[in-house]
Amino acid sequence: xxxxxxxxxxxxxxxAGNVEIRDEVKQILGEEHxxxxxxxxxxxxxxxxxxxxxxxxxxxxxxxxxxxxxPGYDELIRWTEEPLLPTQAAVGKLLYAYAEVRAVNxxxxxxxxxxxxxxxxxxxxxxxSLNADIGITYGVMNIVxxxxxxxxxxxxxxxxxxxxxxxxxxxxMLHEYEALSxxxxxxxxxxxxxxxxxxxxxHKGIASRLKGTLVDRTLSDMFNQALEKTIINLFKTHVVxxxxxxxxxxxxLESAMILVDSLEPMGVTEIMVDRSSVMPHLGNLLGxxxxxxxxxxxxxxxxxxxxxxxPMGKAREGxxxxxxxxxxxxxxxxxxxxxxxxxxxxxxxxxxxxxTFTPHKGLDLGAGRxxxxxxxxxxxxxxxxxxxxxxxxxxxxxxPEASKRP
Amino acid sequence: xxxxxxxxxxxxxxxxxxxxxGEVLVKPGDKVEPETVVARGLVENPDxxxxxxxxxxxxxxxxxxxxMLKTAGDDVNKDEVIAIYRSFFGRSTKVARSLIxxxxxxxxxxxxxxIIRGYPIQMTVKAHLPGExxxxxxxxxxxxxxxxxVLQGAFGLGGxxxxxxxxxxxxxxxxxxxxxxxxxxRGKVVVGGxxxxxxxxxxxxxxxxxxxxxxxxxxxxxxxxxxYEIGVGVTGSEDFGFTLIITEGFGVDPMDEARFxxxxxxxxxxxxxxxxxxxxxxxxxxxVVVPL
Numbered sequence: 206x207x208x209x210x211x212x213x214x215x216x217x218x219x220x221a222g223n224v225e226i227r228d229e230v231k232q233i234l235g236e237e238h239x240x241x242x243x244x245x246x247x248x249x250x251x252x253x254x255x256x257x258x259x260x261x262x263x264x265x266x267x268x269x270x271x272x273x274x275x276p277g278y279d280e281l282i283r284w285t286e287e288p289l290l291p292t293q294a295a296v297g298k299l300l301y302a303y304a305e306v307r308a309v310n311x312x313x314x315x316x317x318x319x320x321x322x323x324x325x326x327x328x329x330x331x332x333x334s335l336n337a338d339i340g341i342t343y344g345v346m347n348i349v350x351x352x353x354x355x356x357x358x359x360x361x362x363x364x365x366x367x368x369x370x371x372x373x374x375x376x377x378m379l380h381e382y383e384a385l386s387x388x389x390x391x392x393x394x395x396x397x398x399x400x401x402x403x404x405x406x407x408h409k410g411i412a413s414r415l416k417g418t419l420v421d422r423t424l425s426d427m428f429n430q431a432l433e434k435t436i437i438n439l440f441k442t443h444v445v446x447x448x449x450x451x452x453x454x455x456x457x458l459e460s461a462m463i464l465v466d467s468l469e470p471m472g473v474t475e476i477m478v479d480r481s482s483v484m485p486h487l488g489n490l491l492g493x494x495x496x497x498x499x500x501x502x503x504x505x506x507x508x509x510x511x512x513x514x515x516p517m518g519k520a521r522e523g524x525x526x527x528x529x530x531x532x533x534x535x536x537x538x539x540x541x542x543x544x545x546x547x548x549x550x551x552x553x554x555x556x557x558x559x560x561t562f563t564p565h566k567g568l569d570l571g572a573g574r575x576x577x578x579x580x581x582x583x584x585x586x587x588x589x590x591x592x593x594x595x596x597x598x599x600x601x602x603x604x605p606e607a608s609k610r611p
Numbered sequence: 612x613x614x615x616x617x618x619x620x621x622x623x624x625x626x627x628x629x630x631x632x633g634e635v636l637v638k639p640g641d642k643v644e645p646e647t648v649v650a651r652g653l654v655e656n657p658d659x660x661x662x663x664x665x666x667x668x669x670x671x672x673x674x675x676x677x678x679m680l681k682t683a684g685d686d687v688n689k690d691e692v693i694a695i696y697r698s699f700f701g702r703s704t705k706v707a708r709s710l711i712x713x714x715x716x717x718x719x720x721x722x723x724x725x726i727i728r729g730y731p732i733q734m735t736v737k738a739h740l741p742g743e744x745x746x747x748x749x750x751x752x753x754x755x756x757x758x759x760x761v762l763q764g765a766f767g768l769g770g771x772x773x774x775x776x777x778x779x780x781x782x783x784x785x786x787x788x789x790x791x792x793x794x795x796x797r798g799k800v801v802v803g804g805x806x807x808x809x810x811x812x813x814x815x816x817x818x819x820x821x822x823x824x825x826x827x828x829x830x831x832x833x834x835x836x837x838x839y840e841i842g843v844g845v846t847g848s849e850d851f852g853f854t855l856i857i858t859e860g861f862g863v864d865p866m867d868e869a870r871f872x873x874x875x876x877x878x879x880x881x882x883x884x885x886x887x888x889x890x891x892x893x894x895x896x897x898x899v900v901v902p903l
Contacts, residue, residue, distance in 0.1 A: 346840075372860075375830040
């Protein structure tokens with residue numbers, strides 16, 4: 206076999222171990238075959254994890270050694286004075302900047318044809334993960350392979366035939382359709398849910414707490430699950446952003462449902478999508494004009510779909526789960542949702558409502574069981590999504606019932 | 612939808628190379644047949660075994676070097692004794708034997724472990740197409756040129772194959788069932804219409820068919836036939852006895868008339884097929900080449 210980049214190519218090697226033996230490591234590896242870079246120890250002491258320098262080292266190595274070999278790189282680099290960024294890095298930077306400016310916890314998902322990327326910012330900590338070969342065109346059959354057909358079928362109308370779904374999925378991998386048929390749209394929405402769900406599962410493992418150390422837990426920690434393995438907390442996720450073709454192919458309601466069904470946010474969460482596909486460009490613009498990039502993101506790129514209100518806890522089927530009192534431009538309305546149901550309350554993209562949510566005594570919206578939550582909520586193309594189906598979801602394919610504005 | 616290529620009469624140039632440095636067996640101007648070996652070479656065997664010599668002999672790692680019968684670079688056969696330890700005046704004998712045929716790649720006198728790698732594997736590449744050698748790639752292979760009719764399929768399984776082109780159905784919308792696959796199709800490239808059934812796939816394997824070209828296949832049937840789900844669209848290394856080329860897609864899908872007519876026109880000729888597919892970035896589709 207021949208080395209991909211030629212025999213003189215030096216393999217990037219990031220050493221993130223004990224600083225005492227750096228010289229020995231460098232000596233053993235030599236300079237002929239390895240481009241060795243020393244970064245800070247990923248675990249300088251047993252109770253401290255320091256992943257940042259190693260991550261940056263890997264990223265720098267990727268930029269210095271891999272991306273420069275991309276077809277057309279030499280030509281492209283002449284067109285710009287700014288450094289080239291891989292799409293994932295640019296989108297990640299942008300979402301991080303957006304979350305920081307708004308001081309929110311955020312999850313972003315990019316459902317591509319071949320990969321599904323997940324980004325998160327929780328309490329200022331940024332993580333990104335990539336699920337290769339999980340996507341809605343080239344990677345679509347792999348979604349079925351990974352998750353199992355049963356998991357895809359649960360998002361489809363019961364009358365859809367399993368064999369037909371398999372063939373539709375297969376053909377979505379083989380052919381690049383300019384426009385999807387109704388059946389393909391339904392299947393695409395189902396596999397996208399599984400792509401995001403698989404992506405989030407993987408991401409939770411990456412965005413994790415320190416492993417292998419003994420952590421003292423107080424009684425209160427045990428009750429509020431403050432020391433979960435992952436730092437992803439869907440109860441404390443304020444904003445969800447969806448990106449990718451599926452969110453332009455599908456209707457606003459279906460797009461919102463894809464994100465809600467797959468991520469299962471709890472409490473009060475803004476649901477947004479990027480239909481402009483300029484996020485990677487804005488991520489690059491950040492380095493040149495930070496404010497302009499964020500302004501374009503908010504005004505031209507992100508579209509508010511809904512604010513999802515999903516209580517956690519236990520209540521009987523059919524009981525009133527949440528009652529919401531909304532004040533919009535001086536007019537008031539009261540809406541409610543029963544346990545097991547999901548419904549939409551219209552609230553336009555340009556409308557901001559003062560909302561008071563009163564959950565059932567056994568349910569929690571973030572302030573404690575049965576405790577009211579008062580919040581200013583942003584409308585969207587869908588409106589206010591009252592989701593009382595419970596978590597984890599055990600009811601699937603439920604189309605929200607829409608209520609009429611008085 | 613992206614259209615797949617179809618050429619009634621074109622010049623095909625195929626690079627045929629081995630994935631290592633080796634010996635090229637043809638020269639420019641040579642006439643070749645599909646089975647002509649173009650180049651050959653040795654590649655490193657990926658089968659590597661670690662042998663804990665000290666454990667087999669029941670001694671400490673640093674002592675193992677004293678009892679070795681072979682050293683790094685020596686060839687060994689499977690079960691051949693490579694270290695021996697006798698104790699109690701020869702009453703107790705313990706040995707370490709090679710796990711495979713191969714060569715001792717290394718032995719550490721500190722850890723008492725030996726690495727044995729299987730013998731290098733002989734790789735050859737055949738011409739695949741009948742034609743003429745128009746160029747030689749030093750130490751790697753050659754470029755074969757031929758005039759041919761060519762059509763691409765949407766998806767394939769299995770690698771390169773060839774045989775006489777035979778139509779098993781009368782029209783592009785007729786399914787290919789097990790009844791149409793007969794013993795006389797052994798070594799031939801069989802053309803079906805709208806879909807191939809799972810029984811027909813089994814019959815093709817049983818009867819030694821070289822390849823099947825058909826409009827569609829039910830994805831569920833294909834999974835049942837293969838015994839596993841296909842994930843990413845990277846194929847070509849499957850080994851179920853023949854090469855399968857799907858021209859349209861999954862499900863019952865009559866073969867495009869132009870493709871069916873082309874295959875019908877060349878019935879009886881040699882067809883050289885390759886099921887290798889790489890859907891990612893639409894890099895490679897399976898193809899049927901009928902030399903003219």
